[in-house]
Amino acid sequence: MAAAGPGESVEAYAERSTRTEVNALRGEVEGLTFAESQGVGVRLIRDGRLGYAWAADPSANEVRAAVAQARENAGFASADEHNVLPEAAAADPIDELYHAEQAAMSTDRKVALALDLERRTTSTDPRVRKVEVVQYGDAVSSAAIASTSGVAAAYERTDCWCMVVALAEEGEETQTGYSYRLGRALDELDWEGVADEAIERATRMLGAVKPSTMKVPVLLDPFAGSSFLGVLSGALSAEAVQKGRSLFAELVGQQVGSEAFTLVDDGRLLEGPAASPFDDEGVPTGRTELFTRGTLNGFLHDTYTAHRGGTASTGNARRAGYRTAPGVGISNFYVEPGAKDLSELLVEASGGVLIQDVSGVHSGANPISGEFSVGATGLRIDGGTLGEPLREMTIASTIPDMLQAVAAVGSDLRFFTAVGVPSILIGEMTVAGV
């Protein structure tokens, strides 16, 4: 901060992480990767002009050079009165984010786990003898922020994850099944469940056929639902609203979705992998209910959008790393679970389709207009149980129409990185086949 000139606001964001990834294939270690990285990003505001620069080497010389570079960069930016740094505010620490025994776990144990994961995946069902990917990974990371407006905050975290892409084969046919779980320590990570789920998701698709077009109840499983939440998150950022890029811009206070639909962003929710005491510009995180029983309440804000919109930051400044300046992003962004378990939802969805995976959401959904048309695979639902597997389907609708049509939400909330979603029953949707 000593490098700041008069009239300048300066913020430094530093991060450091060590990561290990072990991939297993054919009973052996396919790859063992150790990563160590660190870096500093400097945000400098002068006369409302914002400049950003970063350095991978946190030595005093390079950080000073980054400040000078940010200052030069600011000179070319447009002045914007809303470019301000947040004032200091104390965030309650979240001690549960860091597990010392996880940080100290030996490489041998990680390797053994990846091998066990692959062995279980390829030795449980005779149709699954190969995998595309088996990975165990973990990371120990820390972030620190300091600014001329008095922010001084730091925290540490541990994360670990398992990922399996299983291949199921029968005759000439191959199907893939994906599963993924993450936690803060190995004992939170149900790795056996990851193997079993990948096997189930691959094998149940064997024999998939292309159905004829039908208008039926659609049950989105959490994997499929998480893809749609990504589209929703963009449209609920105040940045998108202020720049005329959100379909929800004019809909605050209105009943946009059905009564069954409540959507929350909560940066302090411990069950969510994205929990952190403060956001990426040092503002304490909290709970924001974006939709309450279908009614849109508001949007996610960082300090810039809050200043521009005359409101308070919701603690949703996020960055992709030290190389980028913060912008509005989600923390733990999830659909509030309902009371019904999956078996009850399957009964309600009888005669319909369970969608197991959707593809092409990033290209087939327009986050500005809310229209989407995506490819899907899944299974018929007959009499409350899963039946014939289906491929090469498309589902097309608009985000508001889909939210209106939410008939029920399951109790099976599951997080995929920052996005959490339970099974969601859509009353009726057109599923296009031949």
Place this chain on the structure above:
Amino acid sequence: MTGDGAPTASIGRMLDRALAHEILRAARSHGGAFAELFVEERTSVTIRLDDGKIEELTSGLDRGAGVRVGQGTSFGYAFSNRLDREALLEAAEAAAASLRGAPGEVVDLREVQPSVVHVAERPASGMPAADKVAWLREVDDVARSFSPEVRQVVATYGDSVQRVLIATSDGRWIEELRPRIRLVAQVVAARDGVIQTGFHGPAGVAGVEFLDAHPPAETASIAARRAVTMLGSSPAPAGEMSAVLAPGMGGVLFHEAVGHPLESDIVDKEASVYRGRVGEVLASPLVNGIDDATIPNAWGSFSFDDEGAPAERTVLFEDGVLRGWLYDRLRAEKDGVASTGNGRRQSYAHQPIPRMTNTFILNGTSTSEDVLSSTERGVYVAALAGGQTNPATGDFVFGCSEAYLIEDGEITSPVRGANLIGRAIEVMSAIDGVADDFDTWEGVCGKDGQSVPVGSGSPTLRISRITVGGTGA
């Protein structure tokens, strides 16, 4: 910017050969088939204009090294963004940690000369930031003046210089400098509550001379025209029909649906629909497909891949016959063949894996008029938004960001929300028209969490029958 922060010394001087040799020896201390050191320094500038304002000018310097030890198709990899002897030796030991063999040899390092070099005639790193800002202002002005229906413009300019040093235990010492430049326009247009977006983003391994061939005003007009045209669109029809793909777009489809399953790691894991089928007719005889990193200044080009293998032109399909895979070092050694120069990585923080470079379907002998006029009913795909493929099954889905109906051989009204859905081998076999108007499309390809710049290309081509997913009748 004005050269501040740009490295002045050659990367070779950042790490001397004696130290590189020492690191490689440490990496081979427990054996393995080979060791490799990858050192990188990258300076980059990104400028973003949004909502009429230059929001942000970001610049930075990245530096780091990765050490890899290979054994069969297994590897150990460790990297650090410290380049001191101690950090590099630590990385070498970590990379060798899973091996238990006797020390292996390290051959004296000798410089390998490139056979193709992609030079920036006017390096972007030497241009004042004010000029770069002016290009973005021009994009904003041109796009907004295209139509009063243009509501929002996001323009992004980026340039970078990646300096790479690769040293291998079999004695190769390789240095390369890769200058990259890209200008992207995203335009939002609105009419009567309908909102549509348009995108265009040419890119090259080049200096600012690239913008002479791809002027900012042209990029802005193309993106604005796409957004405004699509305002008048009706929902795309659904069902099976013919699809004619505009120049460049067939290459995007070929990259996703065919190229990925031809990457040798996917083949090695038996997760490719093409496994064991080299020599078979798996596409229409009109299809000649290649992957070529030697094309001068193309977005996916380089002199050496990220394992130090020279850039190559690899034939994938010849008259519809599958000819081979895209190899990196690990998979090539396993199959007893030479690498095809397709071992790429996003940065020093990633291990190399088989990737595409510039992936093309080559010109045929028809004209685009022939292809169109003989199409009774179908969709004309002017721009694809991206897609997804399952390499094991060949199933793919592509979204169309600009598409039109074809009626009686003519391109007629625009349609939105169209998806192309199919299986790689069936769809490639259904190509029944290949024109002679080749063009390219530049993108960033993601795989295993790594993003690398790739080029795609093709002439106008027709798929006689494909499933179109749409919301209309």
